[in-house]
Amino acid sequence: MGTRLTDSRQYAHLWGTAELASLFEEPARLQAWLDVLAALASAQARLGMVPAGAAAEIATHARVDALDLDLVAEQTRLTSHSMLGLIRALQQVLPEAAREHVYAGATVQDVTDTWFALAMREVGALVWRDLRAIEESLLGLAVSHRDTVMAGRTHGQPGAPITFGFKAASWADEVRRHLDRLREGRPRWLVGQLGGAVGVLGFFEPQGLALRAQLCAELGLGDPGISWLSSRDRVAEFGGLLSMVCGTLARIGTEVFELQRPEIGELREPTTPEAVSSITMPHKRNPEGSEHLDTLARLVRANAAVLVEGMVAVHERDGRGWKAEWSAFPEVCLLTGVALEVGGRLVSGLEVDVEAMRVNVERHGDRIASERLLAGLAGKVGKHTAQQLMHEVLSPGTTEVAHVVDALVAAGAATEQDCRHWLAVPATGAAGAMVDTVVSRARAARAAEPDTWP
Structure with missing residues (x-):
């Protein structure tokens, strides 16, 4: 090795x-x-x-x-x-x-750039396959937990209720956009290269254009129309997309990493009986896969940045950029492959603790309904006046308020009947409807597209 x-x-x-x-x-x-x-x-x-x-x-x-x-x-x-x-x-x-007829008139870059296109074809097909499998798992989670209420969190703190189906649908919708990008980018990326010394096909005159068309057809690639020796946007775009795919998977992994904390306990990544989290603290169940998704995403972003650097090329050939690609491009692809593998296992076997979600919501009492109470109060006294009133009741530094309704009533800002009326509105808002939209849209797209990269 x-x-x-x-x-x-x-x-x-x-x-x-x-x-x-x-x-x-x-x-x-x-x-x-x-x-x-x-x-x-x-x-x-x-x-x-x-x-x-x-x-x-x-x-x-x-x-x-x-x-x-x-x-x-x-x-x-x-x-x-x-x-x-x-x-x-x-x-x-x-x-x-x-x-004497080997490599007649060609250059290193003609060969290696065309290989890049061939590699992108293979890698893109694997990414398409694995992303669709991940999307299917996420859609299943979104449907199963459409109405599973949990605490929505902003800045790491409990905010207002959402559903876990809403969270999973957000992940699925992001994956679907990556699939759209893969489909749209294919004709841009999968083109061959034959430019000769400076890109003008001078060695092959007067048959240069015909030869390039024949070469591309022979390999099942598109004809680029013009040599791209120092135009590296195709490679940079493909690498950038893979970095975004890994970013999505890392976002999912980070959620599991955070919500698997025992003090929250709402999600757990799948494990096996043989897996050992710690040889000194045997009680632990570490979210190793979720954590690794973030590690992989960091490395992919770093290597994808090298591919973007290659876009700043000098004249008609500049070995600094495209030779750096020889190192960075395979790394981006290999690391993305692992991320898709780990991410696929994570979402297909994700353990969702519905009871923990319910307990965590209830633990916050009506504080987690402050947005609904603010909306109701705003209809009575105006949004900004209502916000100021609730800020005074709940402002940092005051005694912890256990029951917001009681505090509002005590302050004379609202009656108990007002508050009960405002809280009768579903706490999770349009979460369910948005889940339905994402699932319906994804199902339609999946039915219309092939299993293999189009």
Whole structure:
């Protein structure tokens, strides 16, 4: 395994999934580069730019398991060129007549940028699949707990009642927007690259545009219309979206992290009998997964920021930005894959303690209904006058008010009958209706879209 702790046998599962590792590990990456080279030769052969026999030989021999990878590494170091080691190793296994037709007129960036598009296609499909599964779990929670009343909290303090279904629907609606972004961004991101030295396809004249179209078609990618050697917004946008996906998952995880505290006890993440939270405090049940979602999101944001930095490129080629992408882009993808895996387990097995929610609401008495009382009083004396009256009754530094209604009546601001009338309005407002809207909208979208990334 690698020298980095995140690549170790002990911890690698926390920073990448086997599914995504199979895409970004060196043999897979080199094979993808070889596939691009083979597709280029095939496209050139169709246009009469290289012999058809040479293109066929390149396609046959462009297999990573046929190459001397030690030679690839040695020649890369020896030449200080990012692609020449791979080219020489491929030439070594080719018949002599085909060797001159490998990588004819292309550049490192043509190969690696096209690989980025191929990788985005694979990663995007996994993100689409996992987000839809997470959305389904969240919609189930929203429906099941549409009317489960709990304390809404602002600035970490109990505010006014909401329902847990409302909270879950908020999460689901955010996930749905990420799915919308994935669908809308696909045609922007999944385009090939063939620009040659400075992007104008000069080596391939007069067939440059036709060749690029053929190459992209061969790989199932879109034609960008213009070279994007120093235009890195596609990579930055994709990385930015993954950072937002991880931000959503971290928001969910943070809620569970906070609400699993024993003094609140309203949510608990799923666990297994084998899981050990603490070897010195055996009573603990730590929200390890919820916590890890925030860790992953921090790292994804940091690496996504590197991708955004790459947008500030100089002239027609600037290796500083796109070579930094070689490190940051796989990290963003691998970490997002873990976040989706952890987030999926969290929401599908989330334990909701309805009784704890009820007890916590009741513990605050009618203080948690202060918004409803304020609204009722405002109809009687005006909003700002009502706010000032209630501030005086409940202001910090005064004796803790156990019963707001009693305090309002004692202050002569309202009668008991007034207060009972105001509190007869549902405490959770339009929460249920908004849950219904989110669920209905999501169900319609899911019915109209494919299971696989469109």
